[in-house]
Amino acid sequence: MHSTWSRRCNACGYEQQYEGAWRCAMQQRTQEVGAEAHRDAVIDVHELVKRYGDVPAVRGVSFHVSRGEIFGLLGPNGAGKTTTMEMIEGLRIPDGGRAIVAGHDTKTALHRVKAVIGVQLQSTSLFDLLTVREITELYASFYANPVPILPLLESMILTDKLDSRVKSLSGGQKQRLAIALALVNDPLVVFLDEPTTGLDPQARRTLWDIVLRLKERGKTIILSTHYMDEAHVLCDRICLMDKGTIIALDTPDQLIARLEADRAVVFRVSEQLRGEEDKFVAFREACAQMEGVQTVSVHGDVFSLYTSNVQRSLIDVIQCTERCGIVVDQLSTRSATLEDVFIRMTGRSLREQ
Numbered sequence: 001m002h003s004t005w006s007r008r009c010n011a012c013g014y015e016q017q018y019e020g021a022w023r024c025a026m027q028q029r030t031q032e033v034g035a036e037a038h039r040d041a042v043i044d045v046h047e048l049v050k051r052y053g054d055v056p057a058v059r060g061v062s063f064h065v066s067r068g069e070i071f072g073l074l075g076p077n078g079a080g081k082t083t084t085m086e087m088i089e090g091l092r093i094p095d096g097g098r099a100i101v102a103g104h105d106t107k108t109a110l111h112r113v114k115a116v117i118g119v120q121l122q123s124t125s126l127f128d129l130l131t132v133r134e135i136t137e138l139y140a141s142f143y144a145n146p147v148p149i150l151p152l153l154e155s156m157i158l159t160d161k162l163d164s165r166v167k168s169l170s171g172g173q174k175q176r177l178a179i180a181l182a183l184v185n186d187p188l189v190v191f192l193d194e195p196t197t198g199l200d201p202q203a204r205r206t207l208w209d210i211v212l213r214l215k216e217r218g219k220t221i222i223l224s225t226h227y228m229d230e231a232h233v234l235c236d237r238i239c240l241m242d243k244g245t246i247i248a249l250d251t252p253d254q255l256i257a258r259l260e261a262d263r264a265v266v267f268r269v270s271e272q273l274r275g276e277e278d279k280f281v282a283f284r285e286a287c288a289q290m291e292g293v294q295t296v297s298v299h300g301d302v303f304s305l306y307t308s309n310v311q312r313s314l315i316d317v318i319q320c321t322e323r324c325g326i327v328v329d330q331l332s333t334r335s336a337t338l339e340d341v342f343i344r345m346t347g348r349s350l351r352e353q
């Protein structure tokens, strides 16, 4: 007879099934989604490992990227995003595992891989004294069949900067130039490593439009970021990384749906309550017991209750705080985000080190 046991996973909070061993529902889903993408994979990454001395930077990551997909690597600083990308690009040699790009192994056929990829590195040093036109012509000269330069620079909104020196470009213009240089060989796969870090909101949005247009033109894109809004807007699937491992891989909406609580009730408690340890703990416990509340996260004096019944939770919070004489401030509700998924799975914010 087959019996099923389930429990909550201590690591990520999702349901686990016992099948001879405990299997986490999130890991199961992550494997299924990976398998779906495998069918028309342009990139196939299997158990990639990289260590720097004693530091394990990437600890055996596996995923597939489909043709025409925008695939996001999202994670905090040091998660292993750049190392993973650069092993696929053939710029760093893996200590274990393999990466196949368009059917070519980066270990044995790197020259073939290089012919089909375009890379924008996290920190690009360009020749400051060359003009935009000159540097693009220089890069184009490295390839047998480069794309025409003027339409390429026009698509990156750099036409009026053709004769400007690189050193005179703004941050956003430099990033757009770096992407233009990555596209000069008309690659099948484009790697964008944190293309918008350090840019102002308007420059970020301009770059988002450019990335979406690349997808429309049929490019497959691997993009790393630590901005959850960027990942949500741009990516078809997101690989959530932390400490060199994949903690979840799915579409943005599915990742959030897996919280089982798509709304958050957020409020601040008074400074005074933080000083009363017992009362603070009892209140936190009471919040966790409220109907519909799946998770309670506390950062300093800010409580976030992830709930499937926002109206009930609002009433419960107001009644409970009134009963206990707790003063709350800045009470609001909002939709759950990818940041919430990360907090739920790691106990930390994407911005925490």
Ligand SMILES: Nc1ncnc2c1ncn2[C@@H]1O[C@H](COP(=O)(O)OP(=O)(O)OP(=O)(O)O)[C@@H](O)[C@H]1O
Binding pocket: 052, 055, 056, 057, 075, 076, 077, 078, 079, 080, 081, 082, 083, 084, 122, 226
């Ligand atoms: N060349 C190197 N030598 C030694 N350690 C390194 C090197 N490059 C990366 N690391 C370490 O490997 C880990 C992963 O770094 P990686 O740059 O891949 O992370 P990341 O997710 O891209 O971070 P960020 O968001 O800051 O760019 C970090 O602990 C980092 O300090």
Ligand SMILES: [Mg+2]
Binding pocket: 081, 082, 083, 122, 193, 194, 224
């Ligand atoms: Mg990086």
